[in-house]
Amino acid sequence: MVKIGIITGSTRDSRVNLQVAEWVKSIADKRTDAEFELVDIKDYHLPKFNEPIPAIMSQDYQAPEAYPWSKKINGLDGFIFVTPEYNKAITSGLKDAIDYLYVEWNHKAAGIVSYGSTLGVTAANNLRLILTVPKVATVGPSVALSLFTDFQDMSTFNPAPYHEDSLTKTIDDVVSWSTALKTVRE
Numbered sequence: 001m002v003k004i005g006i007i008t009g010s011t012r013d014s015r016v017n018l019q020v021a022e023w024v025k026s027i028a029d030k031r032t033d034a035e036f037e038l039v040d041i042k043d044y045h046l047p048k049f050n051e052p053i054p055a056i057m058s059q060d061y062q063a064p065e066a067y068p069w070s071k072k073i074n075g076l077d078g079f080i081f082v083t084p085e086y087n088k089a090i091t092s093g094l095k096d097a098i099d100y101l102y103v104e105w106n107h108k109a110a111g112i113v114s115y116g117s118t119l120g121v122t123a124a125n126n127l128r129l130i131l132t133v134p135k136v137a138t139v140g141p142s143v144a145l146s147l148f149t150d151f152q153d154m155s156t157f158n159p160a161p162y163h164e165d166s167l168t169k170t171i172d173d174v175v176s177w178s179t180a181l182k183t184v185r186e
């Protein structure tokens, strides 16, 4: 069975991100065709990116925090990124977490769950473009959540029921593409 990491996209102390990531995990866990793990970028305490050599050229990382992060991503077959939108982009924390690695991401699949005052759609598209470089294939279906209608008081996550269907379609493709891409890595 493929292992899919649900990757958080915000590291703020007051983030709503974890509530959304936990909702994704609760729906994913109903399935029996893959294993799902919540991977919180905040737990890895990655410093602001300051590597002297890009990961595309060397995996000899200077930051000791990069090694557990590398090991975690290496052990996963696919991802579901849960991203907010900050000024029309993903957060600097998520960008750094992606930038730290290269081969660990290669030839894997990903789905995107976004949220924000404008549904986080621009951040989701920004993330799709970013992921082309480390060779992560993003599936078409996605989930886009509104800070105004899927959260109470913009802080307590309470998604409209129809989002579960979009999430299921997203996970369906992440699981099948992750399974298929295993053959490319082998």
Ligand SMILES: Cc1cc2nc3c(=O)[nH]c(=O)nc-3n(C[C@H](O)[C@H](O)[C@H](O)COP(=O)(O)O)c2cc1C
Binding pocket: 010, 011, 012, 014, 015, 016, 017, 018, 084, 085, 086, 087, 088, 089, 115, 116, 117, 118, 119, 120, 147
């Ligand atoms: C600096 C900043 C910029 C933001 N810019 C956008 C934006 O461009 N589009 C949008 O939809 N929401 C935007 N928002 C709203 C965030 O998506 C919202 O605050 C969300 O809760 C942030 O996720 P987090 O709580 O998990 O960190 C912005 C929030 C912040 C703090």
